[in-house]
Amino acid sequence: MADLDHSSEDTPGDCREDNSQYSELEFSEDEETLIIRMFxxxxxxxxxxxxxxxxxxxxxxxxxxxSRYSTSE
Structure with a gap:
């Protein structure tokens, strides 16, 4: 039962997707520089x-x- 209660608080649905979406977009300065150079x-x-x-x-x-560099033109 404790596992069920815990899993209902940590819903792996929408909340987790929102959090992972933000964490995906957090890149270090070194990573950003490398991405730009490689691109x-x-x-x-x-x-x-x-x-x-x-x-x-x-x-x-x-x-x-x-999200950072796409052109809307």
């Missing part, structure tokens, strides 16, 4: 860029890039 070299090849940043997925990097 200038290889373009939107997110998996190649992710391969140079331990612990980051291509999806995280693409979401980060689109």
């Amino acid at each position: 200038n070299l290889v373009g939107e090849r997110w998996s190649l860029i992710a391969g140079r940043i331990p612990g980051r997925s291509a999806e995280e990097i693409e979401k980060y890039w689109n």
Whole structure:
């Protein structure tokens, strides 16, 4: 029963998705610099860029890039 109560407080649904979305977008200054430099070299090849940043997925990097540098033109 305690496990059920705990899991109802820590709902892995919407709350967790919102929190993970924010944590995905938190990149260090070094990571940001590397992403920019790699993007200038290889373009939107997110998996190649992710391969140079331990612990980051291509999806995280693409979401980060689109949220920071996407052009609305």
